[in-house]
């Protein structure tokens with residue numbers, strides 16, 4: 001079964017921490033051991049895992065991506081969001097995380113970030129939990 005999370009972004013470029021929502025769905029599923037797949041079905045938004053403790057880290061990542069793919073830098077794709085497509089490819093569209101004892105196996109400082117690059121919009125994250133055979 002695929003679960004759909006709805007994420008509402010409030011500006012053009014934004015990292016939204018979805019770890020709590022994902023953990024809640026795992027808790028409700030009752031699955032103790034397995035793998036959680038998260039997939040973003042958009043071409044101008046992605047997903048990544050990085051530090052959630054210090055909010056300046058996500059700010060730095062967004063600023064670095066802006067330097068790699070600046071807005072309106074003479075792209076072939078003339079919709080005005082070519083930079084958003086490039087940033088999405090750089091961060092990627094999916095992550096997979098192990099579940100052990102009903103908990104996500106993430107490092108102490110790690111969080112899961114939905115990465116908006118062409119907001120504000122209402123977006124989707126697909127989630128699938130694969131239960132380990134016991």
Ligand code: ZN
Pocket residue numbers: 077079080081082085
């Ligand atoms: Zn486009």
